[in-house]
Amino acid sequence: MSTLAPPSADAAISGGDPHGAHSEHKQPGFIGRYIFSSDHKVIGMQFLLTTLFMLFVGGAFALAIRWQLAYPWEPLPILGKALFPTTGGRITPEFYTMLFTMHGTVMVFLVIIPILAGAFGNFLIPLQIGAEDMAFPRLNMASYWIYWPAVFCFGYSYYAAGSLGAGASSGWTAYPLLSALPDANPGTGPAQTWWLYGLTLVGVSSMMGSVNYLTTIINMRAPGMTLFRMPMSIWGMFITAILQAFALPVLTAASLMLIADRELGTCFFIPTGQLLPGADVATVGGGQPLLWQHLFWFYSHPAVYIMVLPAMGMVSDMLACHCRKPLFGYKPMIYSMTAIAGLGFVVWGHHMFTSGMNPALGMTFMVSTILIALPSGIKVFNWIGTIWGGHVRFNTVLLNCAAFVSMFITGGLSGIFMAAVPVDVYFHDTYFIVAHFHYILFGATLFGVFAAIHHWFPKMTGRSMSERVGQLHFGITFLAFHGVFFPMHLLGMAGMPRRYADPYVHPPFENLLGMNEFMTWAAIVMGAAQLLLVANFFGSWAFGKKAGRNPWLANGLEWSAPSPPPHGNFDLPPVCYRGPYEYSSPVVMPDRDYLPQDEPAEAHAVQGA
């Protein structure tokens, strides 16, 4: 019904009062509308633009890392002279450790987590469940604005010691004792403390989002939008929010404990009698560095699923839409997602197989970790089943989604090797691990995000992105991605360690230089290809073809709102009559192959699943 209604958004907003509490803010100024906005769509776009910017920052760190691995100790092009005047433009080993620390930090905490939950979670949740906004709009705004102090803290860690060469440098995992003893290294002084402040703040930001998403999804669904009529995106966000709500406090506590160790003289993580080179006295101690690893991974392993579950959900939605076909196994998809989340809480120890924890725990964690492949596999089979028998549109969205499935398979299978403890003993801290998590985090999640950007862009801006540029971007990124990351498996086979500024000082790795050069050039091509995405994004925003409400002929509630949706989202509060995947339903075929969730059922005798 409302799909047929004329776009009378202005009338709906000024006439009715669909968004109760906000009614006194009906005419905010520029700042209220675009900067300190409490509208979930604006906050979502703020997160999206910020995280895309951060993607380039993190990508620049990655390219610098790749440069050093391909051309060790040769002057860094372009920025080298400005950054390292004292070394003639060469990256120092100190700075190399900061590079991969910051690359990991930025990509994990400032890109992947916020682009899924912050950007798409914010944008999609109210629209897809038929709500006018989030349950706590101001908390939502706060969750975005607390992201910036975190960015500041991470960034300031570079200057905390008064010079550029002193950023946080103990890896994104910040293992003590390196991260606990300020005198341990150039980057473990004030920089490490600032890094920990940043970590705490992004945690706060995520937590605010998570509480908000949970409340919104539980309380604000449109009439008829039962839990099992929710799109998979919402299920992904919902389960992610639960993971964050239960796992994050542990990281925050750990972070504060480490700050206390560094600043207040406690010794949670510092054992007795450790003596740094050049130090006069050994540590007082009594603590246990393994405790940090347990606490850190108790959050950061579920965080791995936080970094992929929403993408899984969105890809499920997009695959169904662009294959014009109901999702294969909707409920098994939900149950497997839930199983991944549940098991995700009992697998953190697989990061610690070589850490020296009790060997019996290694076996326990191995079984739980290998079992998590089961629901992941079920999801893969269901995605393939979803494409099976579909009328597939080969557009940018579908291609990126199919890449997601392909890469998730690859990254998932390489995970089996490291879940098997004895095999992990060899692969731990080699490039095999790097290959594995880049296949998941870049290959799967980021390709899922590319798909989601192209899919929901018309809803965000009212215009369509260029299909031609989008496919070009996909093609180059896909090929270059494999060029960078597939050889990493082989580097890992050869035993090349992670986090080495110059692996070639060790004879076994000398013959890996050629492959690393190739990978670096692939990385440069891949980085350059992202400029296409940016050009397409902003170009289409300004000049793209007008999209209308439902350019993809999709079923979700968000497509019955105007594009872009006004404050308050819908013309009339929508009512949900069926599940989100009634594509090619015999009820409406052959007139059309979609059946929106809010189209009243009376017109057709049959109810959807």
Add this chain to the structure above:
Amino acid sequence: MKWVWVSLFAIWPVAAIALSAVSPSMGWWFPESPVTEPAVAEPGAGSSESVNPLGREIDHLFYVILVICGVVFVLTHVGLAWVLFGGARRTVARYFHGNHVLEVVWTLIPAAVLFFIAFYQMEVWAKFRVESYYPADVTPVAEVTGRMYEWRIRYPAPGKTLMDTPQPDDLYAVNELLIPAGEPVLIQLRSQDVQHSFSLPEFRIKQDALPGQRIPVWFQADQAGNYTLLCQELCGWGHYKMGGVVIATPPDEHAAAMAALAAKQQSDGVNQTDDEESEIASTTAVTGERN
């Protein structure tokens, strides 16, 4: 254009498998063990087989998983390419919501395979890390202590056993671990400052050196040779250069090398005579008894 895209999804797995298949001959596979000196120069010319019996068991587990995962990789990608190919030809989608039998099948079969993989690993893991599964004749040869950015090695004096605390006649070395070939040896792993990781790629052995703890690690070199020792846990800016060598020699040569080390270390630099060496030997015998 859509056929280009469909073939892209079909071709990349083939390319990936082809690359993996040629990589052993390119030296992009398990590190080759240099059994002679100097190290084997030509990539692909040495043996990728681990010198460590336990390492060979780990390799076996790796290949079991590689075969299973390889089959799944191929099947799923064939499936993906096939449904994309079919989808590119269709003009009308089929309307169905799933298939209960298929769901059960693709839950139970992978579950069985995964349980098999998990339980198949247990024994090797136990042999590596559970002390009651260690070889009965394993001998502690040294205490290895990681520190920025070197491995400090403490041997007991020849003829004596390794003590937890340093003894006056202990022998010290840096970055050079001497072991007898052909028998299992055990090191006690410690860290003097931050975390390090004792890593022997040719042995497939890796163990973090955890501050505040002493962790036993055992391994065996079936053949004499020089093997790479690395640090594989980030320990600071010099992490990349922290390495060393494990020198495995036949037991008699090893004993001679240890005796030479003892003589060198306990010599005062003036009276380097045969008498002194025998004196050292008798002293160690006496203290050995006392211990």
